[in-house]
Amino acid sequence: MSIDLVRGLKCRLCGKHYGKEALNFCTEDFGPLEVDYDYAAIKEALNRTKIELRPNNMWRFRELLPLDGEATVGSQVGGTPLVRADRLAVALGVEQLWIKNDAVNFPTLSFKDRVVSVALSKAREFGFRTVGCASTGNLANSVAANAAAAGLESYIFVPSDLERSKILGTSVYGAHVIGVAGTYDEVNRLCTQVAFKYGWGFVNINLRPFYAEGSKTLGYEIAEQLGWRTPQHVVVPMAGGSLIGKIQKAFQELATVGLIDDPACKIHGAQATGCSPITSAVKSGAETHRPVRKPNTIAKSLAIGDPADGYFAIKVIRGSGGWAEDVSDAEVAEGMLLLARTEGIFAETAGGVTVAVARKLIQQGRIPANEEVVLCITGNGLKTQEAVADCVERPALIKPSLEEFEILVEEARETAFA
């Protein structure tokens, strides 16, 4: 890139400036560091036509991402479908509904490929040879796959009770997978110590300011796919609380650089009741969340009891005029089935959370029936099959005989009309 569009890093609390370095917190007050852009220069460098002529992936927004050069990891990530979901809309009782479907993101079927491609491209710019992460599963899959493709060594730390398919979908890429007997928050604490002791590039620790920026591309794509505008409502699942803030930031940045009009989007947050520190704080009026010591939900990808961005997520929700809700594990499974059976989209448990929370918000009137909604589906149901295994019908078993099939059909009709 000819002009440097990134000034460095800046503390979100005190504003202290830092250079481009692998550091996630301010050494003065421990506040989170965030990338500091030169928006005036980006406005000069970017317009709708330029973006539309580029390949359909997240890097068509490269000026708004914190790399010094071209992406060297995950150059084909993003560009997922925004699906008009009319059958789900009817089921939920709303007129206009879309699914932003990151369940089919490339290469590992979750939105985490967006953040990882930024983090690992940046890790290469910094010269790291070993990378890692603390993960509830999707990030593990993505770091392992993208690190393998980039020829980087990876150390992946996960809670040892994670879904088998998420562990397998990490080990297969040759990553060093470490199951930690503890909660995600305990895994995270260990990784913070490892990252700084060993000097490795942990995507969601010392590379976190760069990593988190990748999530903005989900928001950019929603706005572009709607015809360069924001929806009236967006529902976002929350684990660490970073994605929801980055979607709002994406909409605001598009307005700042002149690509859309000022956004007026209500941003709603979704959690599972068994781990709902952020939604509880929003509903009780608290300024910040109370951490949850032992999360207990089938939505393991959202099971972060002490969300790093909880404080900011609460502010984003309130500031936008949105709301937050949480749902039981039974409702999560129902939400997954509803999405699958109305739209043919098999989302992971977090997607079930998002659908079920949207239903609740519509029933409460917080999302009026005649307004537009986008649901962010962030991961693929094939990774969390256990969650719905007991809710779906067993396949019928017959001999290869037409007679047996006809008996089966007759029985099914009788049941249907009984």
Add this chain to the structure above:
Amino acid sequence: MAIRIHIPTPMRQHTENQAVVDVGGTTVQGALEDLGRKFPAVTQRIFENGQVRRFVNVYLNDEDIRYLENLATAVKDGDELSIIPAVAGG
């Protein structure tokens, strides 16, 4: 014997590069205050208005003090305290 405090890497510039500092005290607050007496630059970075800063986590023998009795949690000789930045993960 004493209480051992583990200092995060980016903060060791304020503890003469010591990774572990032995202090005295009967509560978490007392122990952290003793750390501040030894290395005054540390205090303002951990505390704000008498409370642990929003993005600082303190662990007593691997348990987050927010799940115990916060700064009033009792400590004894041989206990280990860790100061760890909270902005991570997700």
